[in-house]
Amino acid sequence: MFKRKIIGLVGLALLALAGSHALFAQATIGGAVSNAAREVSERVPDGARIAVLNISSNYPALSDFIINELILSLVRAGSFQVVPRSTVELEMAQQEFDFQMGGLVSDADQRRLGQFLGVDTFVTGSIARETANTYRLMVNAIHLESFTFQAAYGAPVRIDNQMRTLIAGGGGDMWFDYTTGQRIGMGAANMFFGIGSLLNGHRSGWIVAGVQGTGVVAMAPGLALAAEGEGSGLIGAGVAIIGGAIVIGYILPFFHTRPNPAVASAGSGLPFGFELVSGADRGISGARMVYTRRF
Numbered sequence: 001m002f003k004r005k006i007i008g009l010v011g012l013a014l015l016a017l018a019g020s021h022a023l024f025a026q027a028t029i030g031g032a033v034s035n036a037a038r039e040v041s042e043r044v045p046d047g048a049r050i051a052v053l054n055i056s057s058n059y060p061a062l063s064d065f066i067i068n069e070l071i072l073s074l075v076r077a078g079s080f081q082v083v084p085r086s087t088v089e090l091e092m093a094q095q096e097f098d099f100q101m102g103g104l105v106s107d108a109d110q111r112r113l114g115q116f117l118g119v120d121t122f123v124t125g126s127i128a129r130e131t132a133n134t135y136r137l138m139v140n141a142i143h144l145e146s147f148t149f150q151a152a153y154g155a156p157v158r159i160d161n162q163m164r165t166l167i168a169g170g171g172g173d174m175w176f177d178y179t180t181g182q183r184i185g186m187g188a189a190n191m192f193f194g195i196g197s198l199l200n201g202h203r204s205g206w207i208v209a210g211v212q213g214t215g216v217v218a219m220a221p222g223l224a225l226a227a228e229g230e231g232s233g234l235i236g237a238g239v240a241i242i243g244g245a246i247v248i249g250y251i252l253p254f255f256h257t258r259p260n261p262a263v264a265s266a267g268s269g270l271p272f273g274f275e276l277v278s279g280a281d282r283g284i285s286g287a288r289m290v291y292t293r294r295f
Contacts, residue, residue: 001111021238024104026134026158029166033066036139036153037073040123041080043151044141048120050074056126057141061169063127070139083117091116107147113145121150127157132257134158139142183253191248202256208249215241 026033042048049093052074067085074082092113114122125139134156141151157163178186187198190205193212197205219238225231 005067026156027109028160029062029065029135029137029157029163031141032157033069034157035074035155036137037070037126039075039142039153039278040074040139040151044080044121046079046081047081048117049081050081050094050123050141051088051117051119051123052123053088053113054124057128059167059169062163062166064128065166066125066137074123083119087272088113088117109240110142111147118134118146126242131158135163178253178256178258183256186248186253186256191246194252197252197256200256202252204252206258207211208245208252211245212242215239215243215245235295 040050052067052070055063055070057063057066071082071085074080102197110122110124121141121143123141125137125140130136137153137155137157139151140149142148142236143150186196186200189199190208194205194208197203197208215238217238218241219235222231222234222236222238226235236253
């Protein structure tokens with residue numbers, strides 16, 4: 001019976017490792033762009049004339065990085081005629097197209113610009129927040145004549161130091177979620193009755209504390225009977241419950257999100273809201289007005 005419980009505990013640990021591997025498996029922004037370029041290279045016929053039109057996002061520095069890396073990767077593939085970015089921007093200016101390479105582009109404008117550039121295929125896409133810890137990159141290759149997809153790529157991108165720099169360079173919010181190291185430290189502290197989660201303001205730490213407490217209560221009578229050679233079953237059950245709680249406590253921080261950086265707000269009943277916003281150090285660093293436009 002005790003061996004079965006040990007095997008079950010090992011199984012839970014393996015599941016925890018598998019779960020953490022899935023969380024770490026998201027690509028970096030550079031890796032995701034390389035994978036997108038590879039997908040385009042494999043799907044678009046050799047010799048095609050390609051132009052990267054735009055990657056829409058809220059951050060110009062992030063859009064610029066993705067566009068430049070896509071062009072570089074497609075040139076290195078050596079299978080296409082890749083239109084330089086300067087040529088695309090010059091044609092946009094001469095034809096007075098009302099969009100930027102980092103903004104949204106209508107289908108009609110994409111088609112018109114593609115015709116002016118004389119390309120067979122153009123690449124477009126977007127990157128937007130998906131979860132508290134990831135963005136989603138979408139890249140599409142569209143055949144100009146038929147206006148159909150030749151390739152489509154989508155993948156989550158984890159928020160690492162490079163992503164933070166690109167977002168900050170585009171005027172993005174300086175609030176960051178927990179780092180991987182912080183989550184690991186929180187998980188280690190959770191071995192002691194969920195204290196890691198609780199100290200960081202996450203009430204789910206009480207789940208770990210409650211399960212561990214149940215294990216201690218289950219094990220206590222067994223320890224009292226151990227002197228008489230009995231109680232091994234109760235001890236085994238208590239150890240298994242406590243071990244399961246430790247595994248849960250390790251996994252839990254990877255689902256936590258740092259509390260919203262807005263520390264105060266006002267404007268209830270008004271057509272706009274006013275917030276004091278904290279920076280990465282959690283101190284107040286500025287103000288923000290929020291409003292809604294209706295048409």
